[in-house]
Amino acid sequence: MTRRSAAAALRRRAAAATGRRAAAVALAGLLPLVAACGIQGSDVVEAGGAPTVLVAPNPESRMMLYFVGPDGRSMPVARDVGFGSSDNPFGPDYVLGSGDGHETAPPDKALLAERGAAGDKALAALLAGPNDAETAAGLTTGLPSGLAAPHVTEDKPAGTEGRRLLRARAPFPVTGLSETAVRQLVCTTVYAQDRFGLAEVVLIGPDGALPAATCDDDTD
Amino acid sequence: MRTCTAPEPAPETAGETAAGADTQAETRKRRSRRPRRRPFGLRTRLVLAFLLVAAVGCGTTAALTYRAARNAILEQAQNTALSAFREQVQGLNIALPPSADFLGDQVRRIARQGKPRTWRVYAEYGDVRVSSTDRPTSSVITPELRARAHANAESPHGSFQRVVKNGTPYLTMAVPALFHVFTAEDAARPTGLVLYAVMELDEEEANVEAMVTAARDGALPALAVALIPALIASRGVLRPVRELGIAAHNMGRGRLDTRIHAKGSDELSDLARTFNESAAELERSVAELRRAEARARRFASDVSHELRTPLAGMLAVTEVLDEDAAAGTLDSDTARAVRLVSAETGRLAVLVEDLMEISRFDARAAELHTDEVDVADCVRKTLQNRHWTDPESVVPYFTPGIRARLDPRRFDVVVANLVGNALRHGGAPVTVRVYEEGDRFVTEVADRGPGIHPDVLPHVFDRFYKADPARTRSAGSGLGLAITLENVRLHGGTVEAGNRPEGGAVFTVRMPL
Numbered sequence: 001m002t003r004r005s006a007a008a009a010l011r012r013r014a015a016a017a018t019g020r021r022a023a024a025v026a027l028a029g030l031l032p033l034v035a036a037c038g039i040q041g042s043d044v045v046e047a048g049g050a051p052t053v054l055v056a057p058n059p060e061s062r063m064m065l066y067f068v069g070p071d072g073r074s075m076p077v078a079r080d081v082g083f084g085s086s087d088n089p090f091g092p093d094y095v096l097g098s099g100d101g102h103e104t105a106p107p108d109k110a111l112l113a114e115r116g117a118a119g120d121k122a123l124a125a126l127l128a129g130p131n132d133a134e135t136a137a138g139l140t141t142g143l144p145s146g147l148a149a150p151h152v153t154e155d156k157p158a159g160t161e162g163r164r165l166l167r168a169r170a171p172f173p174v175t176g177l178s179e180t181a182v183r184q185l186v187c188t189t190v191y192a193q194d195r196f197g198l199a200e201v202v203l204i205g206p207d208g209a210l211p212a213a214t215c216d217d218d219t220d
Numbered sequence: 221m222r223t224c225t226a227p228e229p230a231p232e233t234a235g236e237t238a239a240g241a242d243t244q245a246e247t248r249k250r251r252s253r254r255p256r257r258r259p260f261g262l263r264t265r266l267v268l269a270f271l272l273v274a275a276v277g278c279g280t281t282a283a284l285t286y287r288a289a290r291n292a293i294l295e296q297a298q299n300t301a302l303s304a305f306r307e308q309v310q311g312l313n314i315a316l317p318p319s320a321d322f323l324g325d326q327v328r329r330i331a332r333q334g335k336p337r338t339w340r341v342y343a344e345y346g347d348v349r350v351s352s353t354d355r356p357t358s359s360v361i362t363p364e365l366r367a368r369a370h371a372n373a374e375s376p377h378g379s380f381q382r383v384v385k386n387g388t389p390y391l392t393m394a395v396p397a398l399f400h401v402f403t404a405e406d407a408a409r410p411t412g413l414v415l416y417a418v419m420e421l422d423e424e425e426a427n428v429e430a431m432v433t434a435a436r437d438g439a440l441p442a443l444a445v446a447l448i449p450a451l452i453a454s455r456g457v458l459r460p461v462r463e464l465g466i467a468a469h470n471m472g473r474g475r476l477d478t479r480i481h482a483k484g485s486d487e488l489s490d491l492a493r494t495f496n497e498s499a500a501e502l503e504r505s506v507a508e509l510r511r512a513e514a515r516a517r518r519f520a521s522d523v524s525h526e527l528r529t530p531l532a533g534m535l536a537v538t539e540v541l542d543e544d545a546a547a548g549t550l551d552s553d554t555a556r557a558v559r560l561v562s563a564e565t566g567r568l569a570v571l572v573e574d575l576m577e578i579s580r581f582d583a584r585a586a587e588l589h590t591d592e593v594d595v596a597d598c599v600r601k602t603l604q605n606r607h608w609t610d611p612e613s614v615v616p617y618f619t620p621g622i623r624a625r626l627d628p629r630r631f632d633v634v635v636a637n638l639v640g641n642a643l644r645h646g647g648a649p650v651t652v653r654v655y656e657e658g659d660r661f662v663t664e665v666a667d668r669g670p671g672i673h674p675d676v677l678p679h680v681f682d683r684f685y686k687a688d689p690a691r692t693r694s695a696g697s698g699l700g701l702a703i704t705l706e707n708v709r710l711h712g713g714t715v716e717a718g719n720r721p722e723g724g725a726v727f728t729v730r731m732p733l
Contacts (some may be wrong), residue, residue, distance in 0.1 A: 075412035138347025
């Protein structure tokens with residue numbers, strides 16, 4: 001009799017234990033659903049494209065120069081050159097470099113010469129360094145000061161993948177330039193000459209030529 | 221026939237104790253009949269299981285609904301805010317580098333136009349930090365968001381992040397401003413200007429909180445409602461089980477006509493039907509057995525009745541023949557034969573009388589004619605009537621003044637049987653003791669014989685039990701101890717047989733006072 005009741009008690013205890021285990025499992029299954037109450041933080045989620053803004057002045061009367069931001073990234077600045085003005089495209093603070101002979105160029109060649117001249121002008125402005133407003137915004141240049149502007153020409157045999165190939169002949173050594181400085185030169189040249197920003201640029205100095213580069217391969 | 225007299229008013233104690241025992245038995249019966257409350261009985265378990273299932277169901281549904289609704293609320297707020305932010309930035313017209321004053325104006329304008337609520341807007345370009353608030357940067361904007369806004373220059377994206385700071389959830393958004401270098405068909409390039417907007421999600425949080433409250437307020441009544449079917453279901457299971465328990469209990473107490481009202485077609489009613497069939501079968505078998513037993517008893521009773529009349533005649537004849545034999549008128553052989561016939565006839569008459577007595581017990585026809593007597597007197601008279609007065613053979617030790625309510629005739633039979641047995645099978649001297657023991661009195665008959673063999677002890681009160689199978693004939697009828705037992709039982713007493721450690725058998729009769 002006592003043995004039977006003991007066995008029954010054991011069975012009952014086992015049944016109760018099973019019940020408790022089942023309840024625990026059910027609660028454990030329910031817990032994560034309940035735990036995520038309220039609003040949680042999230043990771044960074046990319047959603048949609050970035051907006052485009054209008055940059056003044058309009059493309060015809062500006063030139064794009066690439067300087068270096070405080071975080072080491074190259075950053076574009078837009079400088080007003082005035083519509084069709086060739087007198088003082090860089091503002092009164094800047095002295096024009098030599099080598100712009102576009103006034104004597106014939107009219108049918110004027111556009112091409114203008115382009116080439118624009119590249120030269122932009123590079124000259126770049127080498128002159130950031131102006132007050134740009135310095136105030138934290139922009140710097142990676143190029144040494146006091147260098148003469150390179151001359152840009154276009155090679156007719158196109159570069160790789162149908163891109164235009166630009167040659168910038170610099171009167172200073174180029175192989176010792178820093179990566180950011182090269183990038184400043186390349187990007188400024190490209191956006192002065194090519195509206196799509198796809199051209200390849202070969203920097204040539206008295207000490208040799210650098211491999212062709214584009215402004216796209218922004219690695220950082 | 222009264223061998224001893226002097227009746228006295230019956231002592232109240234006997235009646236009282238009997239009544240007390242009765243009420244005790246009654247309460248015990250009632251307690252066993254009532255369904256016991258068990259902490260983990262079937263009802264509790266059923267109700268708990270029901271509630272658990274309901275809770276899991278309600279909880280899961282509420283949680284899933286809540287998650288879906290919360291995500292929808294957040295998604296809507298995020299999408300609205302981000303697309304509105306992008307739209308606001310889209311219309312900007314800036315110089316590169318932008319002037320801080322101009323940016324500040326623009327940022328404050330955008331902040332006012334925030335959707336679904338006003339934002340705090342921050343603009344960053346190089347070292348320039350401009351905001352729509354009095355602080356140039358926000359502590360809510362994480363470095364990860366900042367890095368993401370600057371990274372991926374080839375295909376810049378707007379991005380957002382939810383940040384919880386000091387318990388308040390914020391939505392932080394970052395859009396890098398792009399520009400077309402020449403015309404709108406060009407690939408857009410980053411300007412280096414990044415705009416951030418921070419919006420508090422307190423309204424969304426309030427909505428989410430409201431949903432939690434709604435889910436809880438919905439789930440708790442659902443649980444309460446689940447209690448009702450749980451109770452009904454447990455009742456539906458428990459009632460048949462309880463009925464079955466009561467029926468089985470009744471059947472165990474001998475009420476074989478117990479049946480359960482079985483209706484429905486579920487497993488429990490199947491069980492009830494099986495129970496009913498088993499009960500009917502059991503009742504039939506028991507009735508059959510009882511009839512057979514009754515037939516056998518009636519046969520024994522009838523036989524002894526039939527034998528009694530011829531035996532009476534034979535006894536009369538043998539008495540005459542005995543006298544003749546005693547007178548010496550018969551030759552010696554005939555006289556011996558006559559004495560033998562006479563003795564055997566006498567034994568036969570005793571046997572028939574005993575059989576009739578035991579038949580009366582079996583038929584429950586034995587009646588108790590009780591009287592208030594002095595026990596010592598009774599026993600003394602019994603010994604005198606049987607002429608067992610020789611102190612060599614019977615030694616009495618009587619406690620005087622014990623008064624009991626008993627049937628003097630039947631008590632006489634008990635004492636005579638035990639003392640006669642002791643004298644016949646045991647050895648003299650036979651000690652007869654009478655003493656009080658609590659609310660009972662004890663009559664003890666002990667002999668100095670060889671005692672009773674332990675194998676025989678359990679059977680000494682059986683009918684016609686022969687201690688020695690080889691000895692087929694004995695002086696007694698073989699019913700003496702059986703009749704003794706029945707007589708003692710009729711008085712509500714007990715009789716035990718045993719051996720004394722110093723040798724000899726002892727029979728102890730305990731009867732209520």
